[in-house]
Amino acid sequence: MPKEKRLSMRKIREILRLRHECNLSTRQISASARVSTGAVSKYLKLFEKSGLSWPLPDDMDDSALINRLSPETSNRKHQGFIEPDWTEVHSSLKRKGMTKQLLWEEYCEVYPHNAYSHSQFCHRYNEWCKKQKRSMRQQHKGGEKLFVDYAGLTVPIASKETGETSPAQIFVAVLGASNYTYAEATWTQGSVDFIGSQVRAFQFFGGVPEMLVPDNLRSAVTKACRYDPEINRSYQHMAEHFGCSILPARPYKPKDKAKVEAGVQLVERWILMRLRHTTFFSLSELNWEIRRLLEDLNHRPFKQLPGCRRSQFELLDRPALSPLPRQPYEYLEFKMARVNIDYHVQFSSHYYSVPHQLVREQVAIRGSHNTVQILYKGKPVTSHVRQYAAGGFTTKPEHMPKRHQKQQQWTPGRLLRWAQKLGPDVLRFTRQLLDGKQHQEQAYRACLGLLNLEREYGQQRLNAACDRAIKTGGRRVGNVRSILKSGLDKVPIELPQESDNERVTRSHENIRGAGFFQ
Structure with missing residues (x-):
């Protein structure tokens, strides 16, 4: 059977007014207020049991009235309720394993005759949460999540030699339960810098949280997806080493990273803005100042909650963090x-x-x-x-392969000594092959192919073919092999004949020699 929907406070007040000021019957009130007769009877009986009188006190608001009219309240002997300390309840719920049921039971033990029912306790706590800042609505257990991101602002670092500046990126990490914050400057947002910042954050906190919540930057997420994001392999390896998991913020879901966005905003306001008139010449100088101001930020008292980030960290997060692994982390x-x-x-x-x-x-x-x-x-x-x-x-x-292993036994010196035995032109072409490669090992096979041609054509023909190839611009073993196959090594090399025009041009009186330009 569906749960009966509660009437609005305006309707309830109207029912009470029609009975006590207009003396209408239950049916008449039902017709006038357009509610069921059962609902009219229910609230009239609750009003009688509440001990209230008409007219209601001027200072009684809707919340106080509904509490007095609730069945749990009307059945109590003592009507004076004691409001729990909701800030204390809120802080206690951040502890790992804490529940509202346990807090309510402890509250009832202290105020057995003046405590709200469990449902009212939960309802009033939720109403209190709605009145707080939006960033406080999400509850995070101690040691559960570390939110990480980069600030939108950068800090210029100047070169002492040239005065040119390079922007430093600002990494920010915020623990979910205590809002305890870590920040540092790096040159890039690349994988090496990003993961290095994470490791130093763990060292700063003195432990490891259960989950890391990064934004969808490339160093953390290779392929963003709402349901199954692909985690960067180097980042995943780091998480496995420290024994934590990665839960990327969902794309287009700002609530998922509200903690770190608030932390980034605080770092920009309370740290970076204070450093805007300072010139830095190194990352170490900048990070020293960031660490100094970070200490002040973490000890700054909360406006609406007791304590500060540091005290809440010691109370909530530090006891719940996993210890750092003994084996040092190595980036892969x-x-x-x-x-x-x-x-x-x-x-x-x-x-x-x-x-x-x-x-x-x-x-x-x-x-x-x-x-x-x-x-x-x-x-x-x-x-x-x-x-x-x-x-x-x-x-x-x-x-x-075995044939390459045999080739591996060769060296440039050994190849040149073999070529020298075959003749000066073979030696020249072998040197040309070795010098033509960035790494001489790449020419070994070509040299062996050249030198083995001697077995088929003899030393004299091989030298002649190498000489002809060098003079005609040939640089490959295939050029020498073609010369030998076609018999061109036996034919004298004919230089191209000069034309009459070339001879006239070469002897023209306006042609200046190289000495003219010296």
Whole structure:
């Protein structure tokens, strides 16, 4: 059976007026006020049991009247209610495991004859919450959530040498229960800086919350979605290390991040605005000032609640935070890559080898400051010491096919000594092949292909072919092979004949030699 809807206070007052001032019957009141006879009888009986008299006191508002007319109130022997301390109730509910039922029971033990019923207790608490600031309406348990974001304002940092300025980003983290705030400056909002700020926030708080609530910036969320957001892999790894979960704020849901937005606003007003006339020359200078003013912000008393952020942190959040892990955190970069035909994958502009059997397969790369680990289908297949030379190659011999392992035994010196034995022109072309590559290892196969032509054509023809290729601009082994196949190595090289016009132009009196310009 659906619950009967409570009449408005205007209707209830009208029912009482019609009975006590107009002496109307129940049916007449029902017709006049357009409410059921049952409702009229109910409120007239409640009024009789309440002990009130007509006319009502001038200072009795609607809230006081409905409390006196409620069934729980009219059945009590003592009508003087004692209002709970709602600020204390509000603070207590932030403690982990605390419930309204328990607080109501404790309230009844203190005031057994003057306490509200459980339903009235909850109703009046909810009404009190509605009167508070909007940011206080959400309740957060101690140690439950840490809200993180960046301030909209930046702080310029000047170069001592040039005077040019670069903007520093301001990271802000706010604990949900106590509003205890952490802030710092970094150069970017990139993944390394963002995660580093999170780690330093944990160290500042001395513990780890259950959940992190970031906005949908790229460093936290790779793909935003209201129902199933894709978390940045490096950020997820950090959360796993510290034993917490990530709950991104939903797109276009400002209430989800109201805490940190209020914290950002406070940091901008109470910290950044105070620093607007100060010139900073380094991040460390700026962060020292931020930390000093942050201490003042966290000790500033609340306007509508008892205590300050620091005292509420000690009371609510600190006892509920998980301890920091003993093993220090190490930042990891993640990347998916397909193995190239040369059995190498690129990571941060450097190339690392994998077993050649994985050519064209997709692998996962996990890089720390010192190592690069490569995984296939979730299983590690190899690791390398991380290198930072852009364009360089790091290769393990066991990753090569057998024919490439034999090639690995060659060196530029060994190739040049072999070429020298075959003749001066072969040596010149071999040097040209080695010098034509950024990494000489890339020319080894070409050099071996050139030198092995001697077995088929002999030293004399190979030297002649190399000489002809050099003079005609050939730079590939294929040019030498074509010359040998076509027999051009046996034909003298003919220089192009000069035309009459070229000879006239070359001897013209207006043509100045190179000495004229010296």
